[in-house]
Amino acid sequence: xxxALSEPLATIPVAPSMSMFDPxxxxxxxxxxPAYLDxxxxxxxxxxxPGGGKSVLIQNLVGHAFLCxxxxxxxxxxxxxxxxxxxxxxxxxGGVFIGPDIEAGLRVLRRLxxxxxxxxxxxxxxxxxxxLPSDLIKVIGIFIDELAYYTATTGxxxxxxxxxxxxxxxxxxxxxxxxxxxxxxxxxSVDIIPTSLRDLFGYRAAFRCTTPNSSDIILGxxxxxxxxNAQTINPTTPGVFYLIAEGGIPELVKAAYLSDExxxxxxxxxxxxxxxxxxxxxxxxx
Amino acid sequence: MSKGSFGTPKHKGGLGRxxxxxxxxxxxxxxxxxRTAKITFYVVLAVVGLFAAVISTYYLHPLAAVxxxxxxxxxxxxxxxxxxxxxxxxxxxxxxxxEITFALLLVDGWVxxxxxxxxxxxxxxxxxxxxxxxxxPFLRRYVLALAWCLIVRHRLRVCxxxxxxxxxxxxxxFIGVAKPIPVGERVWLWLRPGLSLEQLESQLGRIAVACWAxxxxxxxxxxxxxxxxxxxxxxRDVLGGLVGSPLTEELPTDVPAIIRPVPTLxxxxxxxxxxxxxxxxxxxxxxxxxxxxxxVNGTPAKTTPDNPDLxxx
Ligand SMILES: Nc1ncnc2c1ncn2[C@@H]1O[C@H](COP(=O)(O)OP(=O)(O)O)[C@@H](O)[C@H]1O
Ligand SMILES: [Mg+2]
Numbered sequence: 001x002x003x004a005l006s007e008p009l010a011t012i013p014v015a016p017s018m019s020m021f022d023p024x025x026x027x028x029x030x031x032x033x034p035a036y037l038d039x040x041x042x043x044x045x046x047x048x049x050p051g052g053g054k055s056v057l058i059q060n061l062v063g064h065a066f067l068c069x070x071x072x073x074x075x076x077x078x079x080x081x082x083x084x085x086x087x088x089x090x091x092x093x094g095g096v097f098i099g100p101d102i103e104a105g106l107r108v109l110r111r112l113x114x115x116x117x118x119x120x121x122x123x124x125x126x127x128x129x130x131x132l133p134s135d136l137i138k139v140i141g142i143f144i145d146e147l148a149y150y151t152a153t154t155g156x157x158x159x160x161x162x163x164x165x166x167x168x169x170x171x172x173x174x175x176x177x178x179x180x181x182x183x184x185x186x187x188x189s190v191d192i193i194p195t196s197l198r199d200l201f202g203y204r205a206a207f208r209c210t211t212p213n214s215s216d217i218i219l220g221x222x223x224x225x226x227x228x229n230a231q232t233i234n235p236t237t238p239g240v241f242y243l244i245a246e247g248g249i250p251e252l253v254k255a256a257y258l259s260d261e262x263x264x265x266x267x268x269x270x271x272x273x274x275x276x277x278x279x280x281x282x283x284x285x286x
Numbered sequence: 287m288s289k290g291s292f293g294t295p296k297h298k299g300g301l302g303r304x305x306x307x308x309x310x311x312x313x314x315x316x317x318x319x320x321r322t323a324k325i326t327f328y329v330v331l332a333v334v335g336l337f338a339a340v341i342s343t344y345y346l347h348p349l350a351a352v353x354x355x356x357x358x359x360x361x362x363x364x365x366x367x368x369x370x371x372x373x374x375x376x377x378x379x380x381x382x383x384x385e386i387t388f389a390l391l392l393v394d395g396w397v398x399x400x401x402x403x404x405x406x407x408x409x410x411x412x413x414x415x416x417x418x419x420x421x422x423p424f425l426r427r428y429v430l431a432l433a434w435c436l437i438v439r440h441r442l443r444v445c446x447x448x449x450x451x452x453x454x455x456x457x458x459x460f461i462g463v464a465k466p467i468p469v470g471e472r473v474w475l476w477l478r479p480g481l482s483l484e485q486l487e488s489q490l491g492r493i494a495v496a497c498w499a500x501x502x503x504x505x506x507x508x509x510x511x512x513x514x515x516x517x518x519x520x521x522r523d524v525l526g527g528l529v530g531s532p533l534t535e536e537l538p539t540d541v542p543a544i545i546r547p548v549p550t551l552x553x554x555x556x557x558x559x560x561x562x563x564x565x566x567x568x569x570x571x572x573x574x575x576x577x578x579x580x581x582v583n584g585t586p587a588k589t590t591p592d593n594p595d596l597x598x599x
Contacts, residue, residue: 025531025532027529028525028529030467030468030469030520030524030525031467031468032468032524060531060533063531063533064533067533088544088546225487225488225490226483226487226490226503226504226505227487227490227501227502227503227504227518228503232501234523234526236526237523237525237526239529240525249505252525253525254525254527254529255529256529256530256531256532257528257529257530257531258531258533258534262531262533262534264543265534265537265541266533266534266537267544268541268542268543268544269537269538269541271544272541272542272544
């Protein structure tokens, strides 16, 4: 693939300047204020009707992540069309893209589990409890679109169980060692995602749902009756969702929109700088 | 329990009510305030009178201290009791305070200008202010938003009076200030004893209707005090527009496009092109699954039990 860049380039690629530890812009809230997520220390579950805008939100987060110098991508998308766009970029950044192949998914999750164990050993050795930006650690962002495909649709029940167990481990332990999980699914009910896994996500985004009950499943019990009901989101405005952060009040947010052209532009750029730019070996702080 | 049930015989004895007429609520509320005012008067009279008497003995003859204590106690107690007794009136004034202030300002302004200039100029000034509010878009939006705040406070009062179950004295939430927010209005409420957030939650649909709004949310305003809450009354959809992403703003434009691997494009895209045989060709599997995934995902959702608890446990 390097052959594509045979002729010398006129400009010198600049390294991505953002950090994964920066807040991620996701859109605007009802007051017109920009809404941000703190991705490194939180896992995000986004759920809702098909066509609600889940994948667009994930694209925003992936786009931001790729512009960060300290990001290693792990992208899983059984539908190919969303995160598959980032396949080359993921390769160039030293990460992986997995399509609708649960065995490949399991392999990468097992590898991630080992990475996590090593990172915790590093933390223990330094007497610390979590990674900080000053550690110059690579943040491994695990993005899974259509989580239900791996947990309830494809593969044998054993594979699905193992997938759930591995994701649960990453969600439960990945926070402190800079390995956030961002997953999207349509309806996170028990048959698709066990409650024990669902409840571990710190951020939940509820896109339009068909019933108040579905909304409550995503946001937590009781919010629909207080008026925070994702069923009431206007179907003509995709991309609007209720976002709840640990223990807070749900906020109505409209996600920013990235068109296909913009995503291609981003992919081209991040792939180019990663292939041609100096690859700074990032070492852990001593 | 709805307010209408106060006068029913079932509650009559237990709550010490004397009348069973339709107006029993109003009477009951009035009675309760008067009684509280009376008790308060005597308590304040005793306390303040005693203090005043004791303090005045330092300066006066003990015999002179007694009337002074009585007078001081009566005045302070009377004031406090009066406030309690006319509380329903004060509350009504509070409800209409913005309107009263506005009307006073209008009239005062007119009178003030009358003293300085002739009525024609005064009229012109008033007309131009009204025209400015109506014609300048920014001002018009602001004035309309403020007007909605006024309307909403009264609508809420009507709501609470008509369907919020109150305590046995008929206490309703105290309606605080309202302020415009981009989606509508935010109104602060002070819940009186006997009320709870859950009671309002169960009436949100009715409140939205009464306020001519799309939806209403209720939220605790403080973590330290459950009595302070606010209602967000939403009537405008501000999230309809497209929000652009800033990610591509600063990218250089002369980036060479990456060569994306050109997959062999499948030509047979219809159902008839796939023969009905049990093919387990591993290279074809992902492609088939991909197309089917959403439908398969959707199916289990329908079969999930309707019982919300089952879903949760
Ligand atoms: N934030 C947004 N702003 C504008 N349109 C959006 C937004 N999010 C989604 N859409 C529209 O909705 C469509 C479906 O979004 P998508 O993310 O694919 O839904 P999902 O993944 O939930 O099924 C998109 O193709 C786009 O046209
Ligand atoms: Mg999608």
